[in-house]
Amino acid sequence: METERNDRVGSAAGEVVRGFSSPGRPAWAIWAERAWEVLIRLCGVSAVIFVLAIFVFVFREAAPVLFSGRVRLGEFLTSVEWYPTSAVKVRYGALALIVGSFSVTLVAMVLAVPFGLGAAIFVSEFCSRKVRETLKIVIELLAAIPSVVWGFVGLTVISPLLVKYAGAPIGVNLLNGGLILALMSVPIIVSIGEDALKAVPDSYREAALALGATRWQVVWRVLLPAARNGLLAAVLLGVGRAVGETMAVLMATGHAVQIPHGLLDSVRTLTANIAAELGEAPTGSDHYRVLFLMGVLLFLITFAVNLAADLIVRGIRRR
């Protein structure tokens, strides 16, 4: 035992010494290194493979209905008549659902962006270390709340408040969904926005203060322009969360197929509609395929948002 161990230590030391002069490296070490390299390369490329695979799968499920002649893409995009299980005349018009998704996201962003960026600025620039640590912990906790709990809050807390104080005919509506999504997006906007502000070098702040700028002038004229890319990324990630959220909006928006005429009307989003109907649409039926077509649409929307963000960020960087 004892001698064996000594031998092993001795030989290991010898390998290290020989390892420096590369021709003497043992074959297994070289192979192991190559294997690791390939593995890491695979990890890197896998994201691309997964995204492509998901798109191909979703599109493959949706495609037959596009070429079947029973569902026209034009009608799908421009008609509000969503009657997937009609006994008289089946119609697949998704316009109301598309408008629903966009309107809820818009309301959420109108509420969340000022709050989120304001909170990010406060946490990063204005508060003491102790307050900052507490705030950050609480905000991160907010981000960890499951979406079904948010939906429950919308249904049981916000809904009666809207009926009582906002005079809403019904408590589950566009405003309720927007509020819940805003609450869900704010933590993301705050954490990423704060990181962006923290990434601005202290020398900028010191230079501005030395020139006699007030704290507000430092924030408005120096920090916000300098951190613009990061802040935009924060907002767009918030948008991404809001567009893709399903469970909370399913519970809080009232799930009604209509184009909203005001903040207090109920709406239905694409995501909520897929969640509510896909489980019971017979596999391979037109209804099932149209729901996958909605998935393709959602995929394209998020792709467009990300692409736009990327282009904007690049444009800013070039200037």
Place this chain on the structure above:
Amino acid sequence: MMGRTGMSGGGQRRVQAGWAFFCLTAGLLGWAGCGPSASGPAVGPVKVIQNKGSDTMVNLAQAWAEAYRKVRPDVSVEVSGGGSGVGIAALMRGAVDIANSSRDLKPKELEEARAVTGKEVRVFVVGFDALAVYVHPSNPLEEITLEQLEEIYAEGGRITRWSDLGVQMPHPRYDRIIRVSRQSSSGTYEFFRERALRNRDFKLGSNDMNGSKEVVELVAATPGAIGYSGMGYATDRVKMLRVARKAGEPAYAPTLENTVTRRYPIARSLLMCVLGEPAGEVKAYLDWIRSDAGQRLVEENGFVPIPPSERTTSHGN
């Protein structure tokens, strides 16, 4: 779970897990009918009956399963919801032994079952349900006709405000009728469409809830709302309307008596479906459900039990 201790318990559990895995594989291969039913070879002491379907019946089915555990500790009934259509589809796949349905089976479904499995679907009436029409307690309306329901809910229907029905709401902002409905895959949705809308489509813009209870809760929270749901889901925070077939005919409240006598217009049977003639434990379970003991639970869950003359004689308890 089985009240046994030591090595034997663990061993049995392992055997059961193996059996479950076998059945799963068999099911995937499309061997319909080889579910974990009692008619299969008996392995392990606890026999599992899989029961799935109607959301309307899920609470009742759960209550039956729990009560049956006391009657027959060696049989375990696993209940899940999903909708009547989902249950029937699962029955055809061989994934469940009994499908619950709160609507009659469509001829297409019966045909498909015959084509896929080579067996007839046997349907048992296990109770009745009346769909109550709910409004907020502050709504002065007391009764409604099927024609009015159609005008309120159906596509192109002209009634959009409570004042159209001659009802003065306590506050003018509640005058617009908020239509609460169900998701389009639910048996309740199809049943209401068939009975009240004469199969016309629903007006767009209704709030489509994903459960019977959610409908009642939303109506309770919304002064201008009207909704339909099983009468078993009534609470003291909503009001049930009396329903008449036509204007001028008497309106009936959704009560046990009015349902069994079929005077109440929006009533239906609750069904349990099996593939082929039921045998073994599945048959014993269905017999128990249709006995006095099982029917007591129907009443306790707010549904209407089958008349005593159609019950099976109770045995096993």
